[in-house]
Structures are given as C-alpha cells and as structure tokens.
Amino acid sequence: MNRKNEASREEVMNLFPGGVVLISKDAEEKIxxxxxxxxxxxxxxxxxxxxxLTGGTYRGMMKADAYVPLAEMYARRAKDVEDDPKLYHFxxxxxxxxxxxxxxxLSPIEDPQYGPVWSLHIMPNRxxxxxxxxxxxxxxxxxxxxxxxxxxxxxxxxxxxxxxRHVPVYINLTNFKLYNANHGLEAGDELLRKLAKCxxxxxxxxxxxxxxxxxxxxxxxxxxxxEKLLALSDDFRAQNDDPSVALKAGITLxxxxxxxxxxxxASEL
Numbered sequence: 001m002n003r004k005n006e007a008s009r010e011e012v013m014n015l016f017p018g019g020v021v022l023i024s025k026d027a028e029e030k031i032x033x034x035x036x037x038x039x040x041x042x043x044x045x046x047x048x049x050x051x052x053l054t055g056g057t058y059r060g061m062m063k064a065d066a067y068v069p070l071a072e073m074y075a076r077r078a079k080d081v082e083d084d085p086k087l088y089h090f091x092x093x094x095x096x097x098x099x100x101x102x103x104x105x106l107s108p109i110e111d112p113q114y115g116p117v118w119s120l121h122i123m124p125n126r127x128x129x130x131x132x133x134x135x136x137x138x139x140x141x142x143x144x145x146x147x148x149x150x151x152x153x154x155x156x157x158x159x160x161x162x163x164x165r166h167v168p169v170y171i172n173l174t175n176f177k178l179y180n181a182n183h184g185l186e187a188g189d190e191l192l193r194k195l196a197k198c199x200x201x202x203x204x205x206x207x208x209x210x211x212x213x214x215x216x217x218x219x220x221x222x223x224x225x226x227e228k229l230l231a232l233s234d235d236f237r238a239q240n241d242d243p244s245v246a247l248k249a250g251i252t253l254x255x256x257x258x259x260x261x262x263x264x265x266a267s268e269l
C-alpha cells in the first residue's frame with residue numbers, strides 16, 4: 001500500500017468511535033493498521049511507539065498469560081453466524097504497565113489491500129452500552145437502557161399516584177475481582193451468568209440490568225421484596241462454588257415521597 005492510501009485508511013479509521021485494529025489472519029497475527037485511539041489506550045504517543053511496545057503483533061497487545069489466538073477465540077462461538085461480529089473481553093497492558101480489561105468486537109473481514117484479516121473494534125464502555133442494548137455475558141439489558149426504562153416506569157407510577165410501588169435494588173458480589181484472579185475471566189463470566197439466571201428465576205417480569213462488572217440493578221415491586229431477596233441469595237449460594245463470593249443487595253425505599261435508604265450486608269442475605 002502506498003503512503004497516500006495508507007494515510008487515507010488511517011483517516012477513515014480515526015473517524016470510528018473507539019479503537020480499531022486490523023490483524024493478519026494467520027499464525028503471525030501481525031498488526032496491519034491501527035487508529036490513534038488505540039495508541040492512546042496503550043499510552044503511546046504514536047503508531048510507531050505502539051508497534052514498538054507490542055512488537056507489531058496481536059500477541060504483544062495482550063497481557064502475556066491472557067493471550068489466546070484470535071482464530072481459537074472466534075471458533076469458540078462457531079455456532080453463531082460466521083460473519084457476525086462477536087464481543088470479547090481482552091486483558092491488555094499499557095506502556096506504563098497498567099492493566100485494562102477492554103471490550104472488543106471481533107470479526108473476520110476481507111480487506112482490499114491485505115485480503116482476509118481480523119477486525120478489532122475496541123469500544124469504550126459508554127459507546128458499548130449505547131450500541132449494544134443487551135449485555136452479551138448475561139443476556140440482560142445494559143446500563144443506559146435500564147435507566148431509560150426505569151425513568152419511564154417512575155413517570156407512570158407518579159402519574160398514577162403510586163410512586164414507591166417499584167423499588168430500585170442494586171446488587172453486587174463480594175470478592176469478585178479476587179474470584180477472577182483465582183479462577184480466570186471465563187469462570188467469572190460464568191458466575192455472572194449464574195447470577196443473572198437466579199435473578200430471572202426469583203424476579204420474573206422484573207426490569208433488571210447488568211450495569212458493569214459484578215454490578216446489577218432491578219426495579220422490583222415492593223411487595224414481598226425481602227423474602228424474594230433472601231430466596232435469591234439462597235439460590236445463588238447453591239450455584240456458587242466459592243464461599244468467599246457473597247451476594248449483597250442495597251434497596252432504596254420511597255415513603256410518602258420522602259426518600260429512605262436501607263441496605264443489607266452479605267451476612268444478612
């Protein structure tokens with residue numbers, strides 16, 4: 001590719017929201033093109049600095065013990081449509097030695113110059129939540145869709161004079177980062193899926209979302225809420241193979257339009 005065409009390609013790639021990388025679809029997994037946002041994510045001042053940091057390969061972009069060949073990662077979801085982009089979590093190390101977990105859309109494409117390549121679109125959390133209404137790990141809706149729908153429910157309840165019938169509930173897990181460190185990211189994702197399954201079982205027809213990491217939220221009906229949360233805790237405990245990870249829930253109650261906050265610790269649940 002001549003310099004003019006290469007410059008034009010980089011200009012187009014820089015228009016994308018988030019980082020974009022093209023990787024050769026072979027065993028070498030060579031970095032063929034990269035936009036400025038990727039360099040910034042890796043704390044590099046230029047493309048040349050980024051290529052020097054990574055050795056010019058996809059493997060060099062990853063934390064050493066988190067590397068999995070792209071073809072192998074993609075094949076794990078072979079049941080999906082072949083050309084459908086797939087969302088993955090990548091653990092990377094920046095120039096300053098900081099580790100970041102990035103969410104990446106991975107898809108095979110045919111490039112006019114390079115032929116078959118891997119396209120990696122690294123999306124900031126805000127763009128990811130807006131672009132993908134459904135969380136790929138749990139199947140629940142994401143943060144922005146949840147807040148939008150919750151506000152709509154609150155508006156209807158207020159108009160009907162029943163504000164407080166639906167209660168915001170925030171749920172997370174103790175020691176989830178340690179669980180990921182001990183068991184691996186895939187095991188952590190599976191634990192989140194188990195929690196989502198328990199939520200659906202105990203709170204059917206309830207607005208709920210996976211906000212981020214181990215953080216979940218619901219807009220649940222107030223009736224029998226405590227009993228349902230205790231049942232949720234018991235159900236999750238039966239699904240969880242690590243006793244150091246416990247479920248915690250925080251509840252916000254509205255009484256006579258006055259806000260009252262209550263919470264329960266993991267031991268209380």
